[in-house]
Amino acid sequence: MTRIRPSGKTRIQREKRQAIFEAALDVFSEAGLRGATLDQIAARAGLSKPNVVYYFDGKEAIYRELLEELLDLWIDPLRQLSAKGDPVAEILAYVHRKLDMSRDMPRESRLFATEMLQNAPHIDDVLKGTLKALVDEKTGVIQGWVEQGRIAPLDPHHLIFSIWATTQHYADFDVQVRGVLGAAREEARFDEAKVFLTTMYERLLHPQDDAPRA
Template identity: 85%
Template sequence: MTTIRPGGKTRIQREKRQAIFEAALDVFSEAGLRGATLDRIAAKAGLSKPNVVYYFDGKEAIYRDLLEALLDIWIDPLRQLSAEGDPVEELIAYVHRKLDMSRDMPRESRLFATEMIQNAPHISDVLSGTLKALVDEKTALIQSWANAGRIAKVDPYHLIFSIWATTQHYADFDVQVRGVLGEAREAARFDEAKVFLTTLFERLLRP
């Protein structure tokens, strides 16, 4: 669950705002901003529409707050990539953190994916600003590891893209993964994915 730190002067106000965020996360991750309605968000939150409007000007305001909270959470695993650790272990740990987020925060992942599919109209400035700056910093670190022979020579940008693609797939396409694996393997899908992705990226990265 995404913890938003909702504003409000009283405990009841904070609780209602958090309920709205939780309901909106469900609705937006299923329908996107265009398909979502305040009526649907209110019903999901167990509140009246006027009660939702009391806290937010409209669904766009809720959506923006959710995206801002999500983006900060979403890039934190990359921030944790450290120059002090063993390069292969650091990158495998990053893979694990991203996969754990797909397991624990599937709605958040799908909301982010929906925004990307729609050409990121609400966060394009962040993608080319804050996110790019962080990725540039970490790809420079990965490149330095490759130049020093501490990992195999890889394109650091495409390495990060591959980690995003292979880990977030398990959230964004969860219904497909479960459908193909079947009920017998459904419960173990993230454990199996972690073993497979660890092997995949270790073989790619070992010099």
């Protein structure tokens, strides 16, 4: 569940705002901004529509604030990648954090994916600003590891893109994953994914003369 940062409001006001955000996250992750309505959000929150409008000036206002909070949360796992750690361990830890987010926060992942599919009209400046700056910083760290021979030669940007793709898939396409794996493997899908992705990235990252053997 996404927790919105506290504001200078009363406890009841904070609780109602949190209920609206939780309901909106459900609705937006299912229908997107265009398909969502204030009536749907109010119904999910257990509030009247006028009560929702009292706190937010329309669904766009809810969406923008929710997305801003989500973005900060969503890029935090990359912030934690440390230049001081072991390169393979640091990158694998990042993979695991991203996969855990897909398991624990599927609605947030789908909301973010929907915004991307619509050409990111509400966060384009963040993608080209805050996110780009962070990715540039961390790809610089990874490139340094490559040049030091501590990991195999690879393109740091495309490594990060591949991590996003292979981890967020389990949230954004969860119904497809569960459908293909079947009921018998449904509960274990994230554990299986972690084992597979760990093995795959270990083999990709280790320098050739130090590659783990199967």
